Structure formats: C-alpha cells, structure tokens
Amino acid sequence: QVQLVESGGGLVQPGGSLRLSCSASGFTFSSYAMHWYRQAPGKERELVAAITSAGGSTNYADSVKGRFTISRDNAKNTVFLQMNSLKPEDTAVYYCKAVKPSWFLKDYWGQGTQVTVSA
Secondary structure, three states: OOOEEEEOEEOOOOOOOOEEEEEOOOOHHHHHHEEEEEOOOOOOOEEEEOOOOOOOEEEOOOOOOOOOOEEEEOOOOOOEEOOOOOOHHEEEEEEEEEEEOOOOOOEEEEEOOOEEEEE
16 A cells, blocks of 8 residues: 655744654655645645756755755655745645656656744
8 A cells, every 4th residue: 555644844933943754654665756736725736846857856945945945865765854944835745756667657646735934
C-alpha cells in the first residue's frame, strides 16, 4: 500500500521557519524524483520545489528561491522542505508528490499539510 504522509505544518509568524517532512512507503522511494507543491485558497496548485531521485539536483519556483530548501534521505524514505523567512503569501496546503520514473508507473500524492503564516 503506497503512502505519502506529510507533517510539520502549522502556524508561524512572518519571518519564521518551518520544516516539512514527507514520509514514503509502499514503493521504491529512491527511484522517484520528489516534488513539493502548494495550493492556496482560490488558487491553482503550484510547484514549489523539486529534487531528483538521488538528490543531486534541485529546482525552485522563483517565489521561494533563496528561502526554501528541498532535501531527501533515501535511507529513511523521506523528503524535506526547509522553509525560512516565511511570508503571509506562503500560506497554503503543502503537498508532496512522487514523480514516476517510467511511463508505466504512477505518480503518488500525499494528503497535504497546512502552513499558515500570520502575525
């Protein structure tokens, strides 16, 4: 049974930090690139950060570049999103996604974790 479980969300003041985790099970985690998405109320889901299967390459949306860091621990089947200098516009539900390495496999999504940045 495939599971992606996000954790680490919560309420934080502007300028604060949070570290999200996404724990995976039921598939070969180390073969999948991993993405973090977010969706704010009334907006489309957007890609925030991406990391390759071995962790050697990362990419970020311009809106979070320099503030967020994606990383992974393949030994623990976990991907992280370190979020610093948080802004109110970072408020959203954050989702992790496992990106299929081959056409005949499937993508997997977590259930999401709420991040609220407010004074």
